[in-house]
Amino acid sequence: MLTTDIGIRQRLERERNRLQTVITRLRNQDSELGPTDREHNQALEMNLQRSLAQVEQALLSFDSAAYGLCDACRLPIDPERLRAMPYATLCLACKESQERTGNRRRAAAMTGSPGWSN
Numbered sequence: 572m573l574t575t576d577i578g579i580r581q582r583l584e585r586e587r588n589r590l591q592t593v594i595t596r597l598r599n600q601d602s603e604l605g606p607t608d609r610e611h612n613q614a615l616e617m618n619l620q621r622s623l624a625q626v627e628q629a630l631l632s633f634d635s636a637a638y639g640l641c642d643a644c645r646l647p648i649d650p651e652r653l654r655a656m657p658y659a660t661l662c663l664a665c666k667e668s669q670e671r672t673g674n675r676r677r678a679a680a681m682t683g684s685p686g687w688s689n
Contacts (some may be wrong), residue, residue, distance in 0.1 A: 572675040579657045583630050586657070622658075629658040641665050 597612045604612060632638040637667070639648050645666040652659055661669065 576642050579653060580630070580633055583626055583633065587623065587626045587630065590619055590626065593621050607640070625658040628660070632660075636681065643669075 576636045594616055597616050601609055601612060627639060629638065631636055632640075639650075639653060640646070641648055641662040644662060646662055647664045659666075
């Protein structure tokens, strides 16, 4: 756990506040927009909501002493990674593995193949 870097918790709290503010502004603009802009704002809000959920989860894990541990392998996440992305839940090795698996699945879906090789 990265308890020595109190700045990370403060960054997470500031990011949560910023995201909540932007989401509120988008919702308030919705009635003033045409259909295309409204659709764009809804997509943007969905992305912001996902980011907000990640930040809130990081704050919860910070409070439960699980902050800084990889959700997959339970090893500590590199402090530099957490400084760059305070809401990271996976160490770099597990994130890369997740992305490789996702890329194989997407490729398999596009080609109709099962996505693995012997």
